[in-house]
Amino acid sequence: MxxxxxxxxxxxxxxxxxxxxxxxxxxxxxxxxxxxxxxxxxxxxxxxxxxxxxxxxxxxxxxxxxxxxxxxxxxxxxxxxxxxxxxxxxxxxxxxxxxxxxxxxxxxxxxxxxxxxxxxxxxxxxxxxxxxxxxxxxxxxxxxxxxxxxxxxxxxxxxAGITTYSPLKHFGVKAGHKVGVLGMGGLGHMGVKFAKAMGAEVTIFTRSESKVAEAKKQGADHVVISTDAEQMAAVAGHFDFLLDTIPVQHDLNPYLNCLTYDGVHILVGLLEPVEPAVHAGNLIMKRRVLAGSLIGGIPETQEVLDFCAEHNISxxxxxxxxxxxxxxxxxxxxxxxxxxxxxxxxxxxxxx
The missing domain is CATH 3.90.180.10 (Medium-chain alcohol dehydrogenases, catalytic domain)
Known part of the structure; x- marks a missing residue:
């Protein structure tokens, strides 16, 4: 052999x-x-x-x-x-x-x-x-x-590419949608690029003020400091989609409040139990969806390579x-x- x-x-x-x-x-x-x-x-x-x-x-x-x-x-x-x-x-x-x-x-x-x-x-x-x-x-x-x-x-x-492309494509992100990306690592920065290429208005959520300039450099239209209560309150009910790339346990409830009715919070980074618990009222009262997504199939992985070639994404x-x-x-x-x-x-x- x-x-x-x-x-x-x-x-x-x-x-x-x-x-x-x-x-x-x-x-x-x-x-x-x-x-x-x-x-x-x-x-x-x-x-x-x-x-x-x-x-x-x-x-x-x-x-x-x-x-x-x-x-x-x-x-x-x-x-x-x-x-x-x-x-x-x-x-x-x-x-x-x-x-x-x-x-x-x-x-x-x-x-x-x-x-x-x-x-x-x-x-x-x-x-x-x-x-x-x-x-x-x-x-x-x-x-x-x-x-x-x-x-x-x-x-x-x-x-990293297919993990972020697949849910954005599956849930129908398109021009005019408001997309929030949680986390700015290997997955998050790709999520920004894909959402922008799909025509969405993109906001990065980060815990650190020091990352604001880098977030804008990556193409984000806006940046929200998630530890700032006033900034979080200002975007309540604002987003159509949240792409959550954070790989460790974190409180989803403040982010769910940032979704409009029928908004979708998509988990792609967390493989552990959700802790603290999700308050069901945050879903029920606005018909919000908490979803997950795993990489993508082979046809869609080919699609993301072709999409990146077409849109000059790397x-x-x-x-x-x-x-x-x-x-x-x-x-x-x-x-x-x-x-x-x-x-x-x-x-x-x-x-x-």
């Missing part, structure tokens, strides 16, 4: 370190990809450190992958050797249920296979992600990267050598990155 270089966590407390892995032999519907860039998502840290309690070690993280095809299986028709392609958060699903038939593989009724720390549906092996020099993926889960995109900055579109990134990944994790925990790290895999390939 093909050998690949990677960086892996061997336990919840060990730093990521070089680790040789085996990639599967090419199946008839597979493509082999040499990885050129891989974005770093906060989910990578959660998996490496077993924050969700389901990690299977060794863990090779990485699900924002850009590379080029080096080989194709005998039945592959959509791709050819040399194509620049992407791989996001999924590498397989049952492909037969109602969700998969609708192109919503992220909601596969039988469970999708994660790009890392998933279980291959054919051979039962644990999947390894993009912190490696190569990967083998079923062609259905491979995306075409438009030539207009910068391949390095395109990598985070495969997670993620703000800081390039990273693979050997510095542990320092990058520590910086991410402190919020010290604007707004996404991307690993240049040449640093791994060229390592001794």
């Amino acid at each position: 093909p050998q690949a270089k990677s960086y892996a966590a061997q336990s919840s407390t060990s730093p990521l370190a070089p680790f040789n892995i085996e990639r599967r032999a090419l199946r008839s519907d597979d493509v082999a990809i040499e990885i050129d860039y891989c974005g770093v998502c906060h989910s990578d840290i959660h998996a490496a450190e077993n924050d969700w309690g389901n990690s299977v070690y060794p863990v090779v993280p990485g699900h924002e992958i850009i590379g080029h095809i080096t080989a194709i299986g005998s039945s592959v028709s959509r791709f050819k050797v040399g194509d620049v392609v992407g791989v996001g958060c999924m590498v397989d699903s049952c492909k037969d249920c109602a969700a998969c038939d609708d192109g919503l593989e992220q909601y596969c009724l039988n469970g999708f296979v994660g790009t890392y720390n998933g279980t291959d549906k054919i051979d039962g092996t644990i999947t390894y992600g993009g912190y490696s020099d190569s990967i083998v993926v079923h062609e259905r889960f491979v995306l075409n990267v438009p030539k207009a995109l910068n391949v390095a900055t395109a990598a985070p579109l495969l997670c 993620c703000d990134v800081e390039m990273l050598d693979m050997q510095n990944i542990n320092a990058a994790y520590e910086r991410m925990k402190k919020g010290d990155v604007k707004y996404r790290f991307v690993i240049d895999m040449a640093s791994l390939k060229n390592a001794a």
Whole structure:
């Protein structure tokens, strides 16, 4: 079986370190990809450190992958050797249920296979992600990267991008809508760019006065300091949609009060119980909706790449050598990155 270089966590407390892995032999519907860039998502840290309690070690993280095809299986028709392609958060699903038939593989009724720390549906092996020099993926889960995109900055579109694009598209954000974006990290800054490109008036909510200038630089029309009671009162009943990218527990009630009737508060960052509790009156009295959204299906992930190429949208990134990944994790925990790290895999390939 093909050998690949990677960086892996061997336990919840060990730093990521070089680790040789085996990639599967090419199946008839597979493509082999040499990885050129891989974005770093906060989910990578959660998996490496077993924050969700389901990690299977060794863990090779990485699900924002850009590379080029080096080989194709005998039945592959959509791709050819040399194509620049992407791989996001999924590498397989049952492909037969109602969700998969609708192109919503992220909601596969039988469970999708994660790009890392998933279980291959054919051979039962644990999947390894993009912190490696190569990967083998079923062609259905491979995306075409438009030539207009910068391949390095395109990598985070495969997670941060689709995670924010999908709910805005699904809930029908369009010109004239007022959209609030909660949080200004890797997800939040992409949410601003997409909402603006859809024609919405966009407001960033932040806790820090020091981030106002940066929020405006990212394209926000307005900024609300969420810890300022007067500013929050001034936007009561104002928004059609709130895109909530905050990844830690926070009080939703003050934000729900900022929605107009039939307004929608969309959670994309929080995977923990809502605490403190939501006051049901904040929903019932204005027919407001509290919703959630998970990444996007493969057709929609292709759509977001094409949308970004058309609208000249990219993620703000800081390039990273693979050997510095542990320092990058520590910086991410402190919020010290604007707004996404991307690993240049040449640093791994060229390592001794």
